[in-house]
Amino acid sequence: METLRTPDERFENLPGYPFAPHYAEVGGVRMHxxxxxxxxxxxxxxxxxxxxxxxxxRKMIPLIAEAGHRAIAPDLVGFGRSDKPVRREDxxxxxxxxxxxxxxxxxxxxxxITLVCQDWGxxxxxxxxxxxxxxxxxxxxxxxxxxxxxxxxxxxxxxWRKFSQEVPDFPTGAIxxxxxxxxxxxxxxxxxxxxxxxxxxxAGARQFPMLVPTSADDPAAPANRAAWKSLLDFDKPFLTAFxxxxxxxxxxxxxxxxxxxxxxxxxxxxxxxxxxxQEDEGEELARVVLDFMAA
Numbered sequence: 001m002e003t004l005r006t007p008d009e010r011f012e013n014l015p016g017y018p019f020a021p022h023y024a025e026v027g028g029v030r031m032h033x034x035x036x037x038x039x040x041x042x043x044x045x046x047x048x049x050x051x052x053x054x055x056x057x058r059k060m061i062p063l064i065a066e067a068g069h070r071a072i073a074p075d076l077v078g079f080g081r082s083d084k085p086v087r088r089e090d091x092x093x094x095x096x097x098x099x100x101x102x103x104x105x106x107x108x109x110x111x112x113i114t115l116v117c118q119d120w121g122x123x124x125x126x127x128x129x130x131x132x133x134x135x136x137x138x139x140x141x142x143x144x145x146x147x148x149x150x151x152x153x154x155x156x157x158x159x160w161r162k163f164s165q166e167v168p169d170f171p172t173g174a175i176x177x178x179x180x181x182x183x184x185x186x187x188x189x190x191x192x193x194x195x196x197x198x199x200x201x202x203a204g205a206r207q208f209p210m211l212v213p214t215s216a217d218d219p220a221a222p223a224n225r226a227a228w229k230s231l232l233d234f235d236k237p238f239l240t241a242f243x244x245x246x247x248x249x250x251x252x253x254x255x256x257x258x259x260x261x262x263x264x265x266x267x268x269x270x271x272x273x274x275x276x277x278q279e280d281e282g283e284e285l286a287r288v289v290l291d292f293m294a295a
Contacts, residue, residue, distance in 0.1 A: 049119020053080025078204020
């Protein structure tokens with residue numbers, strides 16, 4: 001598998017992101033992750049989605065670490081400081097699940113995980129919760145999905161997927177800016193562009209929208225259906241913390257609240273935030289996570 005590695009200098013002096021890099025070899029590629037806070041603290045894993053990277057959690061990581069927890073934020077393969085396979089065919093839904101599984105459950109050997117997942121962070125992370133429920137203590141689902149392809153994805157997703165495949169130059173930073181309620185500073189937009197020096201590095205970002213199951217015969221559909229059967233019986237604390245400004249994922253909330261561990265929980269709607277609610281209201285989402293853990 002041919003891979004590219006973004007030069008380190010692309011990540012120097014990014015606004016609000018002072019974290020030291022950490023790396024692990026998984027499945028033939030190198031994955032990067034942020035690892036802040038005491039090693040003996042309760043583990044909080046924050047999984048990003050498309051087309052962001054761990055920079056998305058920069059407002060939350062310090063608050064969680066300062067509360068005495070171990071804050072871990074990986075970069076998915078193809079994003080951030082992680083390796084980037086060159087061929088789009090090298091990215092599959094199952095491979096992403098396997099890469100993250102190997103990082104979290106094998107290389108880092110994490111247990112008693114509090115999972116915070118948004119966008120593709122949920123499509124991947126909730127598969128792991130379903131398949132390894134003994135390794136997770138609680139889940140906070142925020143603006144995410146776990147589609148099986150049995151229902152139409154809706155016009156918002158169809159429009160996004162069409163744009164992602166047809167836009168001549170994939171404008172990562174502008175995409176983040178357009179999916180928030182607040183205007184991102186130029187330095188922040190540049191930080192989201194930093195992992196991708198040129199189009200060769202963007203195969204994963206281009207391919208992700210095509211990996212979302214949108215038909216019943218999608219290759220990932222059987223595994224996601226099996227995941228839902230397991231998740232509905234997941235009786236550990238499960239919280240939804242979606243924003244009020246994300247038509248893409250809002251329809252998923254009722255389904256997640258059917259999970260056994262979601263019943264009777266203080267589900268919340270974070271106001272004034274778009275799809276990337278960590279940008280708009282990262283501190284508020286961190287408070288929701290910390291209050292949930294304390295309760």
